[in-house]
Structures are given as structure tokens and as C-alpha cells.
Amino acid sequence: MLTHKLRRRDFLRLTGVAGGAALLAACLPPAGPAEPAGSSAPAVALPATRNAEELLKAAGVPLPGSPNHPKGWRTLLPDVPEGYPLAQRITITTARPTDSEVVFPPGDDLDNNVWTRMIATLFGIQFVNKMTWVEGDEQAQKYNLAMASNDLADIMQDVPANIFAQMVEADMLLELGPIWDQYASPKWKDAVARGGASAWRGCTINGKRYAIPHAQSAGHDDAILWVRKDWLDRLGLNPPETWQDVHDVAVAFAQAKLGGPDTYGLLANKDFRKSWYGSLDPLWTGYGIVPNWTSFGWSEDANGNLRYDGVRPEVKEVLAILRQWYADGVFRKDFYAIGPDELTPDLASGRCGLQFNPVWGANRDSIQNTGAEWLFLDVPAGPKGRFKHTDDPWNNGRFCCPKNFQYAKEWIEMTNWRIELEEAVGTRMHGWEGIDYAINEQGEYEDLDPYYSFWTVGPIGTRTGGVIDPHFEAEELNHNLEAWGRLAPAERDAFQAAMFGDPVLELRNRAKAFILQKNSTQGVSDKFTGLPTPTMLSVWSDLIDQESEVCLSIITGQKSMEAFDAYVANWKANGGEQITAEVNEWWQKVK
Template sequence: MSKFPFQRMTRMTKTLVPIVTLLALTVSGCSGGEADVSQPQTGDAGEKPDPYGKYSEPVTVNLGYYTPAENKWPEGSKDTLTDNRYTQMIEEKFNIKINHAFEAPQSGYDQKVSLLVSSNDIPDFLFVSESDFNLLVESDMVEDLTKAYEDYASPLLKNVISGFGPDFVKKVTYKDKLYGIPSTVPAHDNDNIVWIRTDWLKKVGIELPKVITTDDLEKVARAFIEQDPDGNGKKDTYGLQGTSTFVTGTTNYNSFDGIFTAFKSFPKIWVKDANGKIVYGSTLPETKQALGKLRDWYAAGLIDKEFGTIKPDQVAKDISAGKAGISTGYTWAPAKSLADSVKNDPKAEWDSFILAAPDGKWYNRQPNPMGRIMVVKKGTPHPEAIIKLINWFTDMDNMAPGYPKLYSESPGTNWQVRPIQRTFRVKSTVYDRFQRLQDAASGKLKREELPESDMKLFDQYQKGMDALKASPSDWAYILYQFNGGKSVLNPINTEVYSEFYGITKSMEMKWTNLSKLEDESFLRIIVGDKPLDYFDTFVSEWKKQGGGDVTKEVQAEVDRMK
């Protein structure tokens, strides 16, 4: 039987064992001989493992559950969180009954899970964070899922997980054994776009290529401030607006993240230096250069003087009111703020632009590809039951042939009402959809060749953007999918992943203070409270206050991953 490679993110030093093949992730698992009576019951007695097989007797899955923040059942429906189309079809298809071991508000789910983990009182099936996963494995509280995964995971699920690379599965294995099924976070869902009002560009006489530089952005910001693009005879429009969360590990709404990456600066993530050693991106010279540019822009009045305290909602109001014509951040920013812009001014026109680095590449830091991890309490009967359910939902998440389209006619029904409240999507999910839509728009792909959900988007796109303004939310979503999506597909798009997403021992004690030091130092440099060379002081203090110890621990974990 093939094995899983040894590795996991841990706060404890472990003795390495030889790494073995990843075949278990890419081929069907073997079926063993006689059952090991010391292990939890797996499948029906004498059955051949079937990833979609139905139990002859009812099996109950007791799992932790969070209540979606918003949900609307179909009109006239008697559906509930415990009795709905999902649970009914699961019972019909698998003879599995879903029981909520607990229900917690979505905002309080992780806290609830951490309390259960610390009290050694977890339910049979549970999605947990990486840090809680580590504690559970160290405490010998969760089931070895190696055989269950090999025997019962569908080929699609195995392909989804293996598609994120060998290091991905290493995070949930220990001593050659698999202890969790990781949900996935596709790439390119948060790429950094600069959205600019193109009707304002025409008014100030600026033509921009789709790929712009920081000099281009500076020119636009200055023009929008000084040349009265809204035509009211007053200098009351903004250039660049940043919020109190102006730099993150990926990107944020109206942040300066794209300006940092335009300098090949990758703050708040771990990267390799020229010698292949792990370093913290916020401490590198490129970050100092980016801060220097932001400092110059702030001194010149191109950045709103109150940017360090502005909340994202205020920026959205300024855009809606026609006082701001630049929005930086998420690819899907139109759905968040630009819709009200055209609602209040139907003449408003927006388009996406790429802020590239001097080497011509567009760098986008990607989120942690690993979402929450499904674990099974040690000794729980039928651990493979949860894998069967994950198989089924993986089919839905990836629109496999014949996948069930539950609640497709009820857009108000939140997908999170399903029992498996995480997604298992291939890495290229977002990218693939953008490509399909562009192919349909160019005629390379026929409408009827699109998935049903894409057909609806394509039909809206064909109405024309001006016609869609009658429904600003539809206009914004199509702008995101087609204009934003086209930018994401640009070949200069370059993925940047952190070399480490876990938590080390020193991080637990020192990271909050280190992050505060970083954020305050960056802000003081930008607004001119400290000189640019104060950056060197920050780096020195960061290392002295624990950053050096953290870096050594991260290096050790990355080395162990090899």
C-alpha cells in the first residue's frame, strides 16, 4: 500500500523519517486484507471500498457546525439547517444522517473549536485551523485517515489535493500517516487590481495602457486632485486613498499592497533571499523603497491625509459620492464599492489596470492555499463517512458531470447551509472561469459549452455594460468577472506564496507586538513622522524583540518540509 510523506507544521521538534511516494494522492488506493479490529469500523463488513457507496445500515455523522451569517430559504420551504435538500439527499444517497454536535455563530466558530480542543472534548467530525490541528495530533486525539483516504477518496478529490503540490499534504501528515483532509483555497481570487474611472481619465486628458507603472498612477492621482474631474469647479476630489489596513499579507480593499509589490516588496509574508534563506519580507530593502515612494506621495498631497485612520466603508462612500476615482485592491472590488458609483452617476465608467514592477511582472501574493482541515475524533466509527461526503461536495465545487444543483433557483440560499461548510476546489478554479468567460466573449467557446452558472454571466455580459447599469450590482459583478478577469489572465501575472503559513512557538508569544511595531513604524515613515532611514531602526528592533528568533524557527520548519 502506498504511503503519505512525513511532514507537518508543528511547534515541537520531531525526528525525521524517510519521505516516501505521493502515489496515494494520484491513484486509486488499495483495498487491504483482513480488517484490523483495533481500528475504528470502516465501511460495511466485507464491502469493496466505494467512494460513493451507500451504507446498508444508517450511519450518523456528528459534526461541528457554524450558522451562516445570512440565509434565505426558498419561499414556502420548510427547510432548516438540519433538514434541507442537502441532508435529505445525503440520507437518500449514502444512508448517512447529519447531526450537529454543536452550532456556533460563524464569527465565533474558531473560538468554539479552540475551546473544545483545549478541553479534549471534540465532536466526531470537525473542521479545524492548522494550529488546532497540530495540537490535536500532538495530543493523539484524532484518527489516522491514511487507509480511509486511500480507499474512499474519489479520484477528483485526490487530484484536487495533489494539485496544490507535495508540500500541501505534508502539513496534514505525521510519521507517514494522514490525520486530516484539507479544504482548499484556489489561486487568484484576491489579485491586486487598480480600478480607475475612465470617464475621469478622458476629462483630464490621460490615456493609459492596461499595464501601468507607479509613475502612471502618480500622474493619474495628481490629475484627479488638481484638474476637477467631476466638473463642479472645486478641488474636492481625491487621488489615492488608503485605509487603516493599508498593508496586508495578500491584498485588502483600498490598500497599498499593489504599490509594495510593484517594488517587488512582499511585506507580511516569508520569502527566500538570494542565498535561499528564509527572511521576513517586511524587513527587506525593497520594502524600504516602497515606503519611500508612499512617503513622497503623502508629502505631495497625493494620498489622503487621514488615510491611516480611514475605514474601508468611508472610502466606499467617497467613491459612491463621486469624490474618488481610484480604487486599489481586490479584483472583485466592483462588487463592494463601484456599484453605488454608477447607481449615483450612470455616466461613471470604470476599468481595471495592472500595476507592474520594473521587471515587467505583476506580482500577486496568494492566500494560504490550505483552508480549514477536517479531522475525525480518535475511535469514531466509520471515519470514511466524512470522506464520502467530501467526495460528493468536491463534485459540486468543481462542477463535475452530473453534480447536483441544489438551490440553484434560490440565490438567497447561502451555500454554507450545506453540512460540509468548506470548499474543495482545484487550484485553478478562479483562473479557469475567467478563461472560459474570455473565450466565450471572443467566440472561441460556444455559449452552450459553458457551465450553467457561466451561461448566466455570459448572457448578462452580452447585454452591454451600459444596459447593465440599470442594475448596478449586476453591472459590478460583470465588470469584475470580465474586465477584472481579463487582467488576471495577463501572462505577466506572477503568483507569490509565503514560504510558511504556520505558527511557531516564538510567534505565539511575540507576534502581536512585532506586528504592532511593524504597522506603527510603516505608518510613521509614510506620514513623515519618522525619516525613511528609520526603516533600518525598525528592522533592528524587530529582530531584537523576537523577530530573529521567529525567523530561525521558520527556517527550521521550512528545512523540515524538505
């Protein structure tokens, strides 16, 4: 699961964010003209004020926003908390993801940029990256290495669950819970409290909270159906509403060879359950099965016990459908031999006409594909209803600190301030002019490449990479669509105008709002979010291998439908029943 999540994020970085900043209505990037400023001025010399704007001006650090431009806006910076900036500057080291493609203005780097200078000026805290990673394997390797050499960064973002457990076992981590209780702001506490029992699940071991949850925006990876509208029109077809329609339209697209000789219908890859690109999850969920990233999920049965969905009879029904679809040419013939990251050429070259993807997945390669006109639709309903996979936003990641970390209080208080800035409607934090965006001569907002945003350079990821409040994104998007939509076009500033003017951005905005609106009623999640059980550790990877092998072989017709029954019997006999018992033992404790 880990690998997939990170790859997904990388993918997002590669494709989505530059354009997505406007859509997501504020990908708070830090930036600003490269300029020496705050880092050299001692914090003590600043005026005795808690007004952030005055502090920044006095230190010569550029302000976010464009208050002086006629089409600009002013970013409302909250006052810094009492006691800041610290009289004596402190240094905090971090471990977190970054992007191999991020480009800084001359003289700036990951440890010294508009964002770090702003924090250093306002708080007297200098962040220094001790380690970064770009993708999942690297992340696990580096954390393992850091753990083996006992050289941990002060703030470690998204330590994988198994490594987290090992760190606790080795007594290397600070118990953050009580410190957080003491210093976190009411707003932060409210957001976590709304998460209920699941919020702390991934952070607690033996009743002690060794980490702070790092949530993900609700619905971040929820898929909807995207269809080539221009192809529908050319063939005189109606937008697909049922699963049968999806099949028929896909076959019609493939047979008409609208995208050349290799045209096929529906995007899919060897991650046939839930995939971050070209997913099939709405079909599984429509039949009552919860899919997940690398295996099926666990759902609650009528008696309140958890059961593994991958061995339920409904799986066979869906396999039969997919088998038929494959035989009818709905999918790329070798879909089961390729990974999601190899699919973008199919969209870029216009070979495929239907896809289940989140907004960011459909971003550049589909909507902006030359000549392609995409339409988004709700997922079709299965016998059990209209559902799709969604991640539990609290089962995303965690922040933890080594046992000897002294500045947990300062870090939490700085984060309190950042929540007021980045996760509050109406603060208008859209980054720095000249780095994140430009306003051109026509007064239009333009995203800038190179970009960098808080989640790329900040010590705590917000928005796309992670958030404090999973529901803030929806709240803000709805607010902006509604409040800014009421403004007359002439009254809108450049950022507001971009949200409504550009057809691509507008389509994305509508799709995003649609996904967020459906998330709470349609999304189903894997109920098991604990650490691997003892039997899982020894046999789970074998069982998943067999599951992938048997399912893909059935879909592609290499094995008979009966092979699934043999697999289920084998699953039960070779550890599956034992695992089910262990998972339920966990479930009784946490539900």
C-alpha cells in the same frame, strides 16, 4: 491572518455572491421549493438504483436545474457510489462558517434545506450543525471552547492552525491521512497531488496527516487596478500604466474634486501591506517585497534561505514613495486610522477614483455605483517587474475529525461524489430554481435574494469559501467563456445568456478571467506557511506592532525615514535573527 481571511470571506458573502453566482459560473446553491420530501422517506424504500435523478424523483426531492423550461438547462447528477443510500441513515455533525444574512424558505433551516435533503436521500447521511461562526474571533473562541469541553463536531472546517496543533497535542484528532488514501477518488487525489509539498503542509504534524486540506481557488484575492473611467474622460487623462501615472492620476482626481470636497485618489487603509479591500500589495511586490495580511512575508534569497522581507532595504524605498503620495493627497488623510471594513462608504459615495481590489471587492460598491464607470487594468510594473500578492491556495484551511469519528469513509465517499458534481466542467450545477435563481417571463436568468449556496450550508465548502481543486474555477470559467461564447445568442439558455448579456456581469467575467490568467506569472506568496516558531510565539506580535507603528508613522510623516533603520536594528536584536534561524530550520525540512 486568520481574522483577515474570515473577514474577507464575510465581506464576500455580504457583497459579492448574489451577483457573483452567475459570474463565477456556478455557485452551486442548493434550494428548491420548500417541500417536505426526502427526510421523512426511509432510504430503504427507494428503488435499487444508483441513478441520482431517479432516487431524487422517487423520494419527491426537487432536482437542481430547470430541465423543463425552454430557456432552462439540465443538471447532470453523477451516479451515487456503490452501497448508497445507506440502509441505515447516519448522522454526522459539522462545525463550519455560515452567514448571518442567509435566509431560508419557510420551514427550512441550516440543518434542513434542499441541499441536506438531497444528500440525505442520495447517501442516507444527515448533516447536523453543531456549531457555526460568522467571523474569525468567534471561530477561534468556539473551537477553543469545544476543545476545552471535549465536545468536538464530527467534521470541523478550518480549525485555526494553532488550535489544530493543540488538538493534536491533546490527542483529540483522528489520523485522517490513511483513511483518505484508501477512499478518496482519483480525481481528488490528482488535485491534491498537483499541490505538491505545500498541499499537506498545514495538515501534517510529526509526519502524520491529522487533517484533509481545504484549498482556496487560485487567485481568489489577487488584486488588479480599478479606475474610474468616467473621471479619466472628464479630465482627459490616459489610463495609468506606471506607478508614477497612478500617483499623477490620483492627484488629478483629488485636486479636481470630482467626487465632492472630500475626493481622494487611491483607496487604502491601515492594512498597508496586503489588505482584503483597498490593497497596496502590487507596489510592494513591484519592488521585490512580499507583503502579507498582517505582516510582511518570507521570500527565498539567492542561497535558498528564507529571509523576512519586512526588514529588507527595499521596504524603505517603498515607504519613501508612500510617504510622498500621502503628502501629495493620494490617500484619504486618515487612512491609517481606519480598517478595510470602513471603506465601502467611500466607494458608495464616489469619493475615490482608484483601487486595487479583486473582482469581488470591486463588485457592488464600485461597479454598480450609480454613475460610476470602472475600468480594470493590469497592475503597474515596479523595478522588479509586474507582481502582486497571492495566497498559496493550499495554505487556506483544513478539515479534521475527532478521534472517535466512525464515518470518515462515508464522508469521503460523499465528497468524491460532490467533486464530480461541483468541480467538473459541464455538469451545469447552478442551484435550484425558485431558491437560487429564477427565470423571468422574458426568459432571463435572475439571481435570487435570499440565496444560499453550498459553501453556506454544505459540510464541505466549495467555490468561494474553499475548493478541492484550486484551478477548477479558472478551468470552468475559460471553458464557459469559450464554449458558450461560440453559441449564437439565440441558442444560449438563460444562464449562458446572463454571462454575456449584462454589462456588469460581463465586466466582472472579463476581470476574473484576466486575474486568473495572470495569477501564475504575477502572484508571489509568503513562503513561510508553518506553525509559529517558539521565538515567534513570544516576540512576533511585539515585532509586528513595531513594524506597523514605524511604517505607518513614516508614511504619514510623523516619523523620519531614519526611524526605519532603528526599527530594523531592534528587530534583529530582539528575536528577529533567532526567528529567521528557526524559520530556516523549518524550511530545510519542507522545501
